[in-house]
Amino acid sequence: MRPWGDDDVEPLVRAYRDPTLRRWTRHHVESIEDAMERLELRRRGWETGELxxxxxxxxxxxxxxxxxxxxxxxxxxxxxxxxxxxxxxxAAHARGRGVAPRALDALTSWAFDAFAAEGLRRLELLHQVDNSASCRVAQKAGYRFHEVLPARPPFPRDGHLHRRRADAPA
Structure with a gap:
């Protein structure tokens, strides 16, 4: 894991050409301009602490x-x-080799360490019920299934809610 950088603009556009990625994400990157906007949103997210x-x-x-x-x-x-x-x-080239569960586990450990003093005790992961790959990633990263959430805009299908608690083993 690393911070996003200006060199990520073209790789981000390439990654979003993948139909599978586009199927499961709501906000697509269609162009260089979209990628630059996405990276600016990421920078602002760090400034506000919200993303x-x-x-x-x-x-x-x-x-x-x-x-x-x-x-x-x-x-x-x-x-x-x-x-x-x-x-x-x-990204398509990285699927099926454990990249996502390892990255999610690393983010989870970092988050619980970095925000323990602020009271962070639980992380939640949501995905559509028909996204079985995301369900496997959640489970491999120690996120336990919690409940089915009904579909509501902008989500077209019911979803799974997975949770991981700071005091629970991975």
Whole structure:
């Protein structure tokens, strides 16, 4: 995991050309301008503390180089400091190799450490019920299934709510 940078503009556009990623995300990156706007939103999110996002970089063996493999994010928009929502996406080339669960677990550990003094005790992850890959990622990262949430705009289908508590083992 690393901060987003200006060098991520084109890789972000490339990642969002993937139809699977587009199927499961609401906000798409169609152009260089969209990517620049997305990165600016990420910078502002860190300034306000409401949207703490990391680029997930996959190291290419022996080169010291890496390429964009996805994103993990923590949203802190409610009045309570006790809970926050996490999310992620994975680029097509990085799927099926444990990148998402490892990144989500790293974000989770960081969040509980960084915000323990502010009272963070629970992280929640939501996904559509028919997104079985996200369900597996949640479970591998120690997020336990909590309940089914009914569909409501802008979400077209029912969803799963998974939770991980700070005092629970992964």
């Amino acid at each position: 703490l996002s990391f680029a997930v970089q996959e190291e290419q063996s022996g080169t010291g180089e890496g390429r964009l493999a996805g994103e993990v994010v923590m949203k802190r928009t409610g009045p309570s400091q006790e809970s926050a929502e996490v999310g992620y996406w994975t």
